[in-house]
Amino acid sequence: MSRYRVRYALGFACLVAATGSSLAIPWTVKQAIDALQAQGRQAALGGYVTLILLCAAGNGVARLASRFAIAGGAQHVAADVLSRLYAAFQTFPPAVFARYSTGDLMTRAASDVSALRSLAGFGMISGASTALAFVGALAAMLAVDPWLTLWAMAPVPVLVLLVRGYNGVVTARTHAMQGRLDVLSTLVQERLAGMGVVRAYTMEARAAAEFAAANGALRDASTALARSQAHFTPLMGLVAGVGTLVVLWAGGSAVAGGRMSLGALVAFTGYLGYLAWPTVALGFTLSVVRRGLTSMERIQQVLEEARPAAPELPSARPDPRAPAISFAGLTFAYAGRGPVLQDVTFDVQVGEMVAVVGPTGSGKSTLGLLLARLWEPPAGTVFVGGADVTTLSLDRLRAALAWVPQDAFLFSRALRDNVSLGREDVEPAAVDRAGTAAGVAEEIAAFTHGWDTVVGERGLTLSGGQRQRVALARGIAGSPPILVLDDVFANVDSAKETEILAGLRAAAPTILLVTHRLRAAQSADRIVVLEGGRVVERGTHAALLAQGGLYARLWRMQRLEEEIARA
Numbered sequence: 001m002s003r004y005r006v007r008y009a010l011g012f013a014c015l016v017a018a019t020g021s022s023l024a025i026p027w028t029v030k031q032a033i034d035a036l037q038a039q040g041r042q043a044a045l046g047g048y049v050t051l052i053l054l055c056a057a058g059n060g061v062a063r064l065a066s067r068f069a070i071a072g073g074a075q076h077v078a079a080d081v082l083s084r085l086y087a088a089f090q091t092f093p094p095a096v097f098a099r100y101s102t103g104d105l106m107t108r109a110a111s112d113v114s115a116l117r118s119l120a121g122f123g124m125i126s127g128a129s130t131a132l133a134f135v136g137a138l139a140a141m142l143a144v145d146p147w148l149t150l151w152a153m154a155p156v157p158v159l160v161l162l163v164r165g166y167n168g169v170v171t172a173r174t175h176a177m178q179g180r181l182d183v184l185s186t187l188v189q190e191r192l193a194g195m196g197v198v199r200a201y202t203m204e205a206r207a208a209a210e211f212a213a214a215n216g217a218l219r220d221a222s223t224a225l226a227r228s229q230a231h232f233t234p235l236m237g238l239v240a241g242v243g244t245l246v247v248l249w250a251g252g253s254a255v256a257g258g259r260m261s262l263g264a265l266v267a268f269t270g271y272l273g274y275l276a277w278p279t280v281a282l283g284f285t286l287s288v289v290r291r292g293l294t295s296m297e298r299i300q301q302v303l304e305e306a307r308p309a310a311p312e313l314p315s316a317r318p319d320p321r322a323p324a325i326s327f328a329g330l331t332f333a334y335a336g337r338g339p340v341l342q343d344v345t346f347d348v349q350v351g352e353m354v355a356v357v358g359p360t361g362s363g364k365s366t367l368g369l370l371l372a373r374l375w376e377p378p379a380g381t382v383f384v385g386g387a388d389v390t391t392l393s394l395d396r397l398r399a400a401l402a403w404v405p406q407d408a409f410l411f412s413r414a415l416r417d418n419v420s421l422g423r424e425d426v427e428p429a430a431v432d433r434a435g436t437a438a439g440v441a442e443e444i445a446a447f448t449h450g451w452d453t454v455v456g457e458r459g460l461t462l463s464g465g466q467r468q469r470v471a472l473a474r475g476i477a478g479s480p481p482i483l484v485l486d487d488v489f490a491n492v493d494s495a496k497e498t499e500i501l502a503g504l505r506a507a508a509p510t511i512l513l514v515t516h517r518l519r520a521a522q523s524a525d526r527i528v529v530l531e532g533g534r535v536v537e538r539g540t541h542a543a544l545l546a547q548g549g550l551y552a553r554l555w556r557m558q559r560l561e562e563e564i565a566r567a
């Protein structure tokens, strides 16, 4: 906020000037009427009229300037908050993404930021003008006639009580409405993302019913909020009207009794008239402020989830002579679950290809996630180039190691951009080479637009296997010293798999190949077998087969499956 101090200070100064000029008008009217009564035709009315015109013009200009200053500031505030939010999203550890749904985060970035913008703009202007109007008018009325001011203040206790009650109701209803909006956005986002499943299981009717229920809940919550506002505004009008009546009655008899000048009474009604609009609009102002504050809290909550800057050691960097990857007594559990990896210890030397195999759920993918630090491993258990990954800066880690996940995500961009990801060191030629190494270049060349083909949202216009191999090309394209592949051959036939594997050894010196398909592991220098999160066997393909343990059993089973598939 501090960067906008000048803008807001200027805005408030203009609001003070505008309030001063408005309040000077009834005062001048009083002087004019008093002069008329005392001097009749001799009164210098022209001077008063000029003064009133000047005040009105001053008020107009100052108010306009205050709106420019503050409303403009609000746009900057909102833009800044939005970029801070986006920056925070990017640092979220997976545990936070597990806690907030995408729809919820989108609501906070859209509707909450917009409510905050209204608070920083209209809310500030209206709140400050209202406060200035009440304080200024009170001071002016006290200066004109303290006794009549007391009468005019008679409805104030009622006003205070009403405002308090209203504030409580609006706060509760705003929270309720924002909650409903979160639910609805999450529902829409999920259903759109999973439209294929919705259609495949003919869930449309149920999905529509669920949407209708969530939509109805949001409508009811919004209506409740609007209703409280609708009740409040006429009530405030009534309060303002009663004040004017009281002043007319008490002030009128004072003027008749000669205790007060007619000019003073006219000035008084002028001030009350001036207060009428801020009073009536109080409900609206308060609800904008309330909504803005609620949204600010919700945004703050998300900002606080941002990962605190990792305790990086500037000196920590991978050493090309140390083992490329090493796990040392790694035990890891996801939040609130039992351990999925227990005391895992093994190394991958520079230039080696090591395969990690095991049944599904044995913790293979978790190894990759920890290496890429998408989940944080315990300190002193996972090393890349001899450096503890928790002490490496993410830039250095990413430069040393490319991780290709099991479920390939493609952006709705050209295939070429999906591979280069905007990295400056990846030239078009490197994209082609990576595509060839990943065994997808031929298929892409057959597309009408080749590498410039735009992938549909989430890569839906490619087959699963093509998607995986484009993701593999993305991993290779940056020429990483270490490549970590998580089951990337799941949707590729075995002939293709063998061909790609042969090419890969040329593309990356060191490879950690995570796979449940033993055929792919066969050509590795060493194989590590995981079961239930523990390393149960290790050795070369031949040695493991001879050992006759889990690996040999899995191998026989998969050969059998292949034969059945071929038959």
Ligand SMILES: Nc1ncnc2c1ncn2[C@@H]1O[C@H](COP(=O)(O)OP(=O)(O)O)[C@@H](O)[C@H]1O
Pocket: 334, 335, 337, 340, 358, 359, 360, 361, 362, 363, 364, 365, 366, 367
């Ligand atoms: N984000 C997560 N939160 C909690 N548990 C998880 C998460 N990801 C995986 N798991 C659990 O960890 C275990 C190992 O999963 P994973 O490493 O994916 O195994 P694999 O790749 O060998 O099939 C499984 O039991 C899975 O349910």
Ligand SMILES: [Mg+2]
Pocket: 364, 365, 366, 406, 487
């Ligand atoms: Mg897996």
